[in-house]
Structures are given as structure tokens and as C-alpha cells.
Amino acid sequence: MFTDIENSDRNTVIAYQSDEALVSVDDYVRVTGVVQGKDKGYNVFGGIISAPRVLADSIEIVSYAEAAAPSLKTVELSGVTQDQYGYSITVHKVEFAEKETRVYVSIQNNGSSSFSVYSFNTKIVQDGKQYEEERNYRADYPEIQTDLQPGVSTQGVIAFPAMNQSDFQIIFEGYSDNWDESIEDYTFNITVQ
Template structure:
């Protein structure tokens, strides 16, 4: 079989395939890489190094992506209700976790960068100290306000307060802060009985709006309007509830609720909440006492029989 013929790159004369030099003009017929083997070797080493480096960068990028993904997933986690106790003993365990809680504020500081709050998550026992940071420097919050906070756990703070006492508390970066009330935050009603019954004695108009049954207390919502020409009086400590042959008095320790005014001038309306200990009875008689400065009339106790088993 005849050998395949090629043309010389220089003179165009036919030459046999594989010939190193043209027999006519002597031009080297080999390609660049064959003519420069040392340079080819060096280039091959460079290419290998670049490939290895790219593989390493790809691995680092993947690891970085994985780490970022993990952090992102962690930031979507939420402190569960069952873990709230742990939040106050080891807040660092919940870094970057979302949290939803209530506190009663006892310290407020503000500057151009934001508002810094301190409050109790358990105001009844003055415990579960919580530090809250907001970038809103105009936040309308004051001492004794009860607030609903949604935010992210930053870390655990260990230091001193303004009085030199030690402070160990979770720090929360707030996404939102809203004012709330004691019942909603710390004593939510398990059952609400809407009564909406009104009694009028000589212009002393009293309405029992509703009764709320919470885990540890019973709340009466009462509204009074003075439609008489004389000043009337109402003292919530005279209120009573009778149930299952027992007489209950208002709980003086529960002073977190709006109070009904005691001395009520003509034309004035007032309303508030009277808190009692927990009631387990199916029915209750509620007795609310008032009086008038007009001694020619008698204001009898306002009595309401309420079915608590609705």
C-alpha cells in the first residue's frame, strides 16, 4: 500500500506522511508541539495546575454555599414554647432563631440609633429578664408598658445594669414591637362568657360586659355610667362572687388591669376589670356594690347570675 502523500507547508511539494523535513526545501514538517517538546511539557504542567486549582475552588464554593444554606435554614428556626425556659438559661444555643414573646418593660433608653428596652417575660415573679434592641429611635414605649415582640435572638448578655446589679439575659433584635395588655400577654382567657347585662338604679347604670376564665384567675369586665344628678361611688374591693357555697374576694395582687373610677360625677362613664381567683363552678353569682351621695335613695347591690358552663 502506498504511503499517503501530503504537501509541504513551505514549497507545496508532495511529501510522504511522517517525513520530518521536506526533501525539496528542507522545511520541518512537524507541528509546533512536536518541534518544541520542552515548551509543550511546561504548558502541560501549567494546565494540570490550573485544573487542580479550579477543582479546589469549586469545592470551597460548594462548602461556602452549604454553610450559607445552613445559616439561612437556621435563621428560619423559631424558639418553641417548650424551649422558652432554655432561652433564659442558654440564649447562645438559639442564636439567629426567631422568637415571639411578651415582656413588661421596666427600663427604656433611646438615642439616634434606636431604642433599647429591658423587661420581664414573667412579671409576676419579676423574672426572665429580656433585652430588646430596635432601630426605631422614636418608639413610643415607656416603663410598665406590656409589649409584644417579634424578632431574632442575638446572643446572651452578661453584664451590669444601671444600678450596678448583674444582668444575664437574652438579647433580641426586634423586627416588630406592639403594645399589648396583661391578659393577652400573660393570662389569656380559656373561656369568655359574654354577659352584656345592664341594671339601672336611679341613674346609676352598671353593665356586666363579660366574664373571662383564665388558667389562674377570673376577670369581670364592668362599665358604669352616672345618669343621675348626684355623684355616685363604686369600690371594686367590695365586689364579691359566690360559687359552690364559697365567697370569693377580688385578688388584690392583680393590679395590672384598668381600674374603675371610684368617685363618678354626673354624666361620666368609666369601665375596668376586676380580677378574682380562679373559679371551677358551673354557675356564679356576681355581686357589685355602689352608692349615691343622694341619701334619699337606696342603691342595692347589683347582682348577676352567670352560667359559666356555656
């Protein structure tokens, strides 16, 4: 296992006594245990490596966000929904982390036409600065779907660069296939306390 997630570095050998295979490739884990020396071996290139050996008391599978980018501040939002022609966007939660900001959203198409919201068009404005989506491919966050047919909903996480833990505005662009529907930007003023 690596303890330096971002650089895939700092090998660590974990020993855990269990009859079940608890961990899969690409899982993030939290280990509690005792260091019991070090192991030596070879990497795939024939280079000698050494790594601390930990006898684990417990292993817990956690999300990328918990392991690599834990939330420093979470803003839970309730009832923060905007609707136009039956096309609604809800902002559920915002998490500020050291390396990123995560916005949890859902979109519901109760309208009469196909409806699309593209995460890459979503903007955050804070203190005179504009932030755009910053995809985090390591995180494997659920993504919002686009081109939603009537009656369909989606939810996901949009990641942005790290920001100040202060009030901001988030702006979503929505598009309907019905050209008679004039859809304005969905603009949310988020208060951070």
C-alpha cells in the first residue's frame, strides 16, 4: 500500500489476520495498528525497496475524499432548489478541503423536453474570482448525467479548486430541447457559517 496517495509513494506492508478478503485493488483504507519493523523486497524493475510493516488491528475501507482530501468544513444545505419549467437543480452540500472544493448536486427533469446541465459549464464566483470545474480522476466521484429525458434525475459531485471557506455564488447553465422555453442560469448564493 502507499501512504502518499498523490504520488503513489511511501510503500507500507500491512498484515491483518482475517478469513475474509476485505480490500480490493484501488481501495482507500484507514488502518489502525502497530509498526513491527520493516520488510525488504524488489520492485517490478528489480530495484531494492524497504517498507515499514504494520500489524493491523483494524482496516476500514474509506472514500477518496476521506483518505486524500478530507473535508475541513462542510456546509449542509436543505431546501436549496431552483426550478424552471419543471427542470430543477438542488445543491445539497459543499465540502471545503485543502486541495479541492466539492459541490454535491442533483438534477430532476419533470419538464416536457430533454434537459441538460454540463458540469464543465458550472462556475463558482467568490471574492471577485471565478472558479471552474477541476476534474479529479483519482477520486472517482459520481458524475451528473446530461441529456436527461423527462422523468429522469441524476446526482453527483462537481469538484472545484480549493477555495476560501466563505460565501460564494454557484452558477449552473441548463438547456432544454424546447426552444420556446427561455431558461435562465440557475444561480445559488451559498452562505458559509
